Amino acid sequence: MDCAAQKCVAITFDDGPGPYTAKLLDILEQKKAPATFFLIGKSIPAYSTVVARQRTLGMQQCNHTQTHPNLKQLSAAQQKAQIDQTQQQYAAAVPGGTLSCLRPPYGSFNADTRSLGLPLILWDVDTEDWKNKSASVTTQRALAGAKGGSIILMHDIDPSTVDAVPGIIDQLRAKGFTLVTVDQLIGAGQPGTAYFSQHQSS
């Protein structure tokens, strides 16, 4: 995988695992399409087999906090607890597994968040799927926004998003994009650095 030479794009799914995640994994497996999942810790125990299957399929998995708070409104210790609790839930589902990046809910973070020791993975393409709840609108927004190196934000807790994914994958590939995980796009990432795409960080 050489995203310096190829036109890569990372599709990412937040706020799961949930009742539609298994169907999404069926689609990704059938299409041999890698994706990155940002997991809510409190949702992991009810879907531990789904989370383990994500790992088996080679999906990247990262931390999206235990209860999805706005981290900027929390103390440093509270922020750390949000990350640690999610990591513990994950390790219970995937023994020995580590969530090695963080997506702060709402894209909201501060200096304390940067000090948690994880790369922060944001996005440059927001499908607003949670708001439009329309497979066609989500598809249109994903395709219109995608550039080489993009990170596309979606949510696997909405069935319309899962319905959109087969078409999004096919049409991204038809436009010459190679689908990759976030770590294939940016490498391991630097702790405390915020990544918006392959080419934009701060």
Ligand code: NI
């Ligand atoms: Ni979220």
